Amino acid sequence: GAGVSQSPRYKVAKRGQDVALRCDPISGHVSLFWYQQALGQGPEFLTYFQNEAQLDKSGLPSDRFFAERPEGSVSTLKIQRTQQEDSAVYLCASSLAPRNSGQPQHFGDGTRLSIL
Amino acid sequence: GIQVEQSPPDLILQEGANSTLRCNFSDSVNNLQWFHQNPWGQLINLFYIPSGTKQNGRLSATTVATERYSLLYISSSQTTDSGVYFCAVSTSGTYKYIFGTGTRLKVLA
Numbered sequence: 006g007a008g009v010s011q012s013p014r015y016k017v018a019k020r021g022q023d024v025a026l027r028c029d030p031i032s033g034h035v036s037l038f039w040y041q042q043a044l045g046q047g048p049e050f051l052t053y054f055q056n057e058a059q060l061d062k063s064g065l066p067s068d069r070f071f072a073e074r075p076e077g078s079v080s081t082l083k084i085q086r087t088q089q090e091d092s093a094v095y096l097c098a099s100s101l102a103p104r105n106s107g108q109p110q111h112f113g114d115g116t117r118l119s120i121l
Numbered sequence: 122g123i124q125v126e127q128s129p130p131d132l133i134l135q136e137g138a139n140s141t142l143r144c145n146f147s148d149s150v151n152n153l154q155w156f157h158q159n160p161w162g163q164l165i166n167l168f169y170i171p172s173g174t175k176q177n178g179r180l181s182a183t184t185v186a187t188e189r190y191s192l193l194y195i196s197s198s199q200t201t202d203s204g205v206y207f208c209a210v211s212t213s214g215t216y217k218y219i220f221g222t223g224t225r226l227k228v229l230a
Contacts, residue, residue, distance in 0.1 A: 048209075106151070108169075109154055112156075117162070
């Protein structure tokens with residue numbers, strides 16, 4: 006497709022379950038970012054990939070969060086043993102340039118995660 | 122880390138009115154984007170504007186990097202302009218965006 010695609014759009018899980026969120030970036034984009042947006046707040050950075058290499062995971066809130074991009078295209082964000090505070094919208098963005106230099110980030114529509 | 126403040130935090134307009142939204146940042150930036158988050162949560166890219174001026178229809182933006190601010194102008198506002206406007210910046214040597222505090226806009230018919 007022409008834009009960044011995320012699935013599922015909505016996910017409801019019970020506390021303690023594992024979830025996996027998918028991001029399909031724009032074809033050819035080197036950089037891929039994950040952000041978390043809590044209700045009423047702006048997005049906050051989670052992690053960054055340049056191709057398949059995860060260069061920055063400083064924003065991941067705990068070791069229950071894990072992200073991968075094994076072939077340098079599709080990325081998956083996994084949350085283990087979900088907790089209620091994980092409820093948020095998870096946004097994926099991609100950029101043509103490495104390290105976001107001189108190029109805009111393009112965002113997907115997000116996955117709205119609700120933990121019951 | 123860099124601080125990004127937006128003003129005003131909330132804005133209510135009558136349809137057809139003009140407005141100016143401001144984004145102040147506390148350090149030099151190498152990337153800056155303005156986004157519109159619509160009521161359905163979609164984050165729409167409006168402008169990539171680390172410096173200079175750009176226009177797109179009823180919207181225009183100006184970034185004065187040396188004075189550490191950016192402005193978004195909305196003219197002849199429409200109800201579909203409602204939502205939250207964010208600016209996002211990154212600093213030299215980094216790549217992750219730091220989002221501003223947002224301006225919540227409501228345009229009344």
